[in-house]
Amino acid sequence: MTINPDKLNKRELHMDRIILVLTVTGLAVLSFFLWSKNAQLQDEISEEIEKGKISITSTILSETTEFTFMKVTNQFVYYMDKKGKDIGHGAKKSARWKALYKWxxxxxxGFKINEGWNWCIKVDEENGIVTLNAPQIKQLNTSSASPKLVEIFNSGFKKTQVAAQKWMQSLSNKKVKQAADAYLSNKTVQSSVKKSLAAFFQEILNDAHKDANPISKxxxxxxxxxSCDESG
Structure with a gap:
């Protein structure tokens, strides 16, 4: 049997074309597969990066309306030696009242958080630092003082005693206000209360974002x- 070289060459050329088409198709499929896997990987990386970011919303901080971070009890003692005319209404003007009061x-x-308070949250991702604005520190309890008569050093009329108690009530409230103002103007008190709030927020924010980058400060x-206005 005689083989025609031309036909053989045509067959070989045809097979080469088939192999070339299959190879190109295979490469295209492989390229698409690799591109798809790479795109998926990029999406996963982006998702993990987003998860790792420190993301804080004001709703996390809006559940509480009051934060108390310092409690201290003061003891007050006052020796009253007043004439009736200085005590006020109800006291006999010529009377003299000497007594000891304690309370x-x-x-x-701490902090009183009004509705709609803007914390003006700023996040430093690189250093893991969160900065926020809190209202000014204040005295949270505002009940009146309760001065108690401990000892009377001279006898007097009942009306004078009643008038003296009213006078002492007013004085004791002023003494309490003076003490509160002294605490609030104290730098150590201010620093301590702010640090307590900062530590509290750091803990709850890290707990709320366990998969995120930790807040270091x-x-x-x-x-x-x-207001978030720098000048305000």
Whole structure:
């Protein structure tokens, strides 16, 4: 049997074309598969990066309306030696009232959060630092003082005693207010209360974002207004 070389060459050329088409198709499928896997991997990486970011919304901080971080009880003692005319209405003007009064007052210091307060949250992703604005520190309990008559050093009319008690009530409230103002103007008190709030927020924010980058530090600024304006 005689084989025609031309036909053989045509067959070989045809087979080469088939193999070439299959190879090109295979490469295309492989390229698409690799591109698809790479795109999926990029999506997963982006998703993990987003998960790792420190994401904080004000709703996390809006559940509580009051934070108390310092409690201290003061003991007050006052020796009253007043003439009736200085005590006021109800006291006999010529009378003299000498008595000892004592009372204690528990001060609660912290933050009162008004509805709609803007925390003005700022996040430093690189260093894991969160900065926020809190209202100014204040005395949270505002009940009146309760001065108690401990000892009377001279006899007097009942009306004078009643008038003296009213006078002492007014004085004791002033003494409490003076003590509260002294605490609030104390730098150590201010620093301690702000650090307590910062530590509290750092803990709850890290707990709320266990899969995110940890917050290494929270900085609390105290401001008079709920505004993010740097000048305000």
């Amino acid at each position: 204690e007052y528990p001060f609660h210091f 929270v900085i609390v600024n105290t401001v008079a207004k709920s």
